[in-house]
Amino acid sequence: MTNAPASSRLFESTALGSLTLPNRLVMPPLTRNRAGADGVPRPLMATHYAQRAGAGLIIAEGTTPNAVGQTYPNIPAMHSDAHVTGWRAVTDAVRAGGGRMFLQLQHGGRVGHPDTSGHLPVAPSPIALPETIHTPSGRQEAVVPRAMTADDIRQTVADFAAAARRAVDAGFEGVEVHAANGHLLHQFLAKNTNRRTDAYGGSVAHRVRFVVEVVRAVADAIGADRVGVRVSPGVTVNGIDEGTAEDTAELYHALVPALAALDPVYLHVIFADPGQPLFRWIRAAWPHTLIANPVLGFGGPLPADGGKAAGERLLDAGADLISLGRAFLANPDLVERLRVGAPLNPLREANWMYSGDEAGYNDYPTLAGTAALAAV
Numbered sequence: 078m079t080n081a082p083a084s085s086r087l088f089e090s091t092a093l094g095s096l097t098l099p100n101r102l103v104m105p106p107l108t109r110n111r112a113g114a115d116g117v118p119r120p121l122m123a124t125h126y127a128q129r130a131g132a133g134l135i136i137a138e139g140t141t142p143n144a145v146g147q148t149y150p151n152i153p154a155m156h157s158d159a160h161v162t163g164w165r166a167v168t169d170a171v172r173a174g175g176g177r178m179f180l181q182l183q184h185g186g187r188v189g190h191p192d193t194s195g196h197l198p199v200a201p202s203p204i205a206l207p208e209t210i211h212t213p214s215g216r217q218e219a220v221v222p223r224a225m226t227a228d229d230i231r232q233t234v235a236d237f238a239a240a241a242r243r244a245v246d247a248g249f250e251g252v253e254v255h256a257a258n259g260h261l262l263h264q265f266l267a268k269n270t271n272r273r274t275d276a277y278g279g280s281v282a283h284r285v286r287f288v289v290e291v292v293r294a295v296a297d298a299i300g301a302d303r304v305g306v307r308v309s310p311g312v313t314v315n316g317i318d319e320g321t322a323e324d325t326a327e328l329y330h331a332l333v334p335a336l337a338a339l340d341p342v343y344l345h346v347i348f349a350d351p352g353q354p355l356f357r358w359i360r361a362a363w364p365h366t367l368i369a370n371p372v373l374g375f376g377g378p379l380p381a382d383g384g385k386a387a388g389e390r391l392l393d394a395g396a397d398l399i400s401l402g403r404a405f406l407a408n409p410d411l412v413e414r415l416r417v418g419a420p421l422n423p424l425r426e427a428n429w430m431y432s433g434d435e436a437g438y439n440d441y442p443t444l445a446g447t448a449a450l451a452a453v
Contacts, residue, residue: 086392087385087399088416091133093366094302094342096177096250098133101392102412103368105345105400106138106181106253106307108152109438110431116141116154118163123170124439128409130176133398136253136305136345137167139183139260142240143233146184146261147194150213151433155180155240161247168248179305180244181253182237182295186261187222187270188315198222199229201265201287202272207316211431230277230287233261237291238298251303254292257347259315262288266328269318285332289339296339305343305368306336310355312348326355333362341365343398348372351394360395369396379403383411383421410443419444 088100111125112118126135140153147154154160164180171178187205189198192212199222206219225233241252256262264270265287271278277287288306296304311325319325336344342365349356349369360367371387373380380387383404391399405411407424414421425437432438 100133100412101398102133103398103400104129104132104135104405105402106136107402108138110151112151112153117159118153118167123167126167127170127174130171130174131412135178137180139181142182143236145196148185148188149211150193155243161243164247178249179251179253180249181255182240183255184261186264199225204270234290234294238294241295241299245299253305253307255307256288257307257309259317263317267317268320281328281331289335292339301340302342304341306341307345309347333359337364343368351390366397368398368400370400385415407441
């Protein structure tokens with residue numbers, strides 16, 4: 078039984094750079110730990126993403142550009158030929174279903190562990206993650222990371238650029254540089270994780286430098302029209318603390334124009350609130366496509382509409398595209414369900430991240446599948 082909704086801008090076709098998107102709904106990066114131990118995507122990942130090819134855009138899960146940047150066990154990577162081959166099977170499957178894909182490049186920085194990556198994590202400063210971290214043997218205390226040298230910084234910038242070139246070789250339309258959620262680039266931005274006294278720390282102008290250098294290198298490698306950037310103003314996950322609300326505003330008032338000058342095709346703001354002055358300022362300052370991820374109660378129950386109403390409010394506030402995470406996890410055919418007003422599958426929290434198999438990943442029913450079973 079469905080209740081046909083009124084027309085919504087969420088289902089309008091729109092442009093993203095040279096791409097034509099059939100709707101404004103984005104599947105954002107969602108770490109699910111289903112790659113092999115070597116970071117090579119497995120066949121069940123191709124199935125998972127192909128099931129969701131109806132999204133206007135899929136941004137594939139956080140993928141490490143080098144070995145030391147690995148966050149958790151069984152996350153995908155993009156620093157070898159085997160990684161390119163594994164991801165090519167995914168992009169081929171999505172393209173066959175009519176979809177379009179970017180790949181998020183994510184370096185964990187201090188969010189990592191030697192038992193997972195085989196390396197001591199690196200970070201702007203030797204300040205440990207203030208919580209335990211998932212490893213192959215279970216949760217462990219975080220280790221103190223090694224402060225990055227100037228050579229480490231140069232090499233990491235080069236690794237992001239190389240991973241971006243590999244992503245294009247693997248069939249992705251582009252990449253999203255992850256500068257959010259307490260990972261390495263965000264660690265350079267935030268006051269509590271960046272205690273450096275060189276040209277990459279101290280003032281806001283210095284703290285944004287590493288992010289700008291990474292985005293510039295990636296844009297130079299594959300073209301700015303293939304590059305997006307994700308940010309999370311004020312978000313405190315992974316022990317990050319940008320400071321006061323005024324500090325956060327000062328930080329993004331410096332970062333957003335510096336990024337805009339590089340002409341990335343989009344900026345992706347998570348936990349966006351149309352009532353917040355900083356979001357409104359970002360919309361006014363950002364000259365290109367703005368993807369907004371609504372505040373839906375992090376860790377709480379998913380709204381019955383999956384975030385549709387919140388997404389429409391963000392469109393009204395100037396966003397161009399809307400990313401909905403948990404709703405896409407539980408509903409492979411989310412776009413169609415929202416379009417016709419069908420009820421959504423509930424998310425099975427027991428398989429939220431670490432199960433490693435099809436359960437809670439590829440076994441959510443579609444409307445078509447449910448109808449077929451009912452007709453038997």
